[in-house]
Amino acid sequence: MADRIAWSENNPEAFAGLHNLRKRIVVIFDEASRIADKIWEVTDGALTDENTEIIWLAFGNPTRNTGRFKECFGRLKHRWKTFQIDSRTVEGTNKEQIAKEVEDYGGENEDHVKIWIRGLFPSQSSRQFIPSDLVEAARKYKALAYDTLPKILSVDVARFGDDQTVIGTRQGR
Template identity: 55%
Template sequence: MADNYELMLAQDMGQFFDDPLGFVLYAYPWDTDPALQVVELPSPWNLIYPSKYGPDAWACGGLENLGRQVREHDFDGRTPVPAIMEAISSGHGIGKSAMVGWLVCWIMSTRPYAHGTVTATTSDQLSSKTWAEICKWNKRSIASHWFDMGTGKGAMRMVHKQHRESWFCAAQTCREENSEAFAGQHAVNSTSFYIFDEASGVPNKIWEVSKGGMTDGEPMWFAFGNPTRNTGAFADCFGGQRHRWHGQHIDSRSVAITNKELLAQWVADYGENSDFVKVRVRGGACSQCVQLAVHPTRAGRRGHGARAGAAQ
């Protein structure tokens, strides 16, 4: 019976190869775990999937779009396809870390021999928030028993129990002197993926080295953050490199789980068009950032760096 169950589970995971939203709604006990019953699955997805609860609308839309890209690329296991590159710039409190957990579990559960690297701005953020969230969602996953989860400094790894050296995801600090940890990641017959949490603070050197992992297989790169910095690779995802990235700006007020009263207070205190609200509520670039993207030299002469530091 156990062997039959594992075979059926593996077959189910295969069906979610190009359906990350379907995976998220299948893999987690939305309708039996009260801790997950926070958001009722929004329309039109509540008409498609047999679940009362689920991700918020922004996450449903993002996962659905991701599945669409997978189908368009139609990776055959041999011929390299273009990298999927997703950048999410948002205000506070929308549930980005949960999305990170879902993405890691979806890729690792549906793609044998996937190789992944996850990072965040600081080691504390990486261990106590980002990696902790990945561990939490894997523990809840129907396929959690396939993987061993390591925690603690130098041991944050998710590995397939039967393929420990060839099917894994590791957390790495993003210090520039650790850039070699992001190099040489390849999965010719699978998915090489990077996830940058609080991506505004990830040094440019780390972004540069990570590009090497996008050269074969079915590569994916996800960057999440608040747009607190006016320069750097994350800002470029919505500026000079926006033709390479599928970028989204998400207003915290449009998300069901956010504290609307607090957000309204911020708007009242700082003003709808203030840089504070633009960055921390609306998830968009501050006015100086926009000027920099359009007129980089002119914005620099206006002392943009000083103002950006004040906005952080």
């Protein structure tokens, strides 16, 4: 016997009390990149029964470079077994059509190709001025010439919505 619990983004707590002690809980997210972070949070809380087999599957194209689905491949990767599928490497895809699409969209590093062909997250979103891949490269860069210069603290205060306040340091120009 299986329980089916209805929920919506407007009422995510509808399944917060889901418990199945000593049985099995299966949660399936399809197009997981588009599922609101609040739903992911409530699901996390609902999957805490001990002696229960918990199966949580999240599928989808990586259409957004933020959110919990993205974190499954980054900050929270240790909690997930992840797979990213490049459509050029699997059976059943039209390789000629895919090659044309890669060319039409300007190469394999373009976000459309990353998302829909390579199974990778986009570098940039419509609300982002600096692409994520440039930010990550800058975070890893160590300029030795600035070691003796003072460190400067900076703050970007969140305004509203899902923005976050960010505090950072820099050294040098």
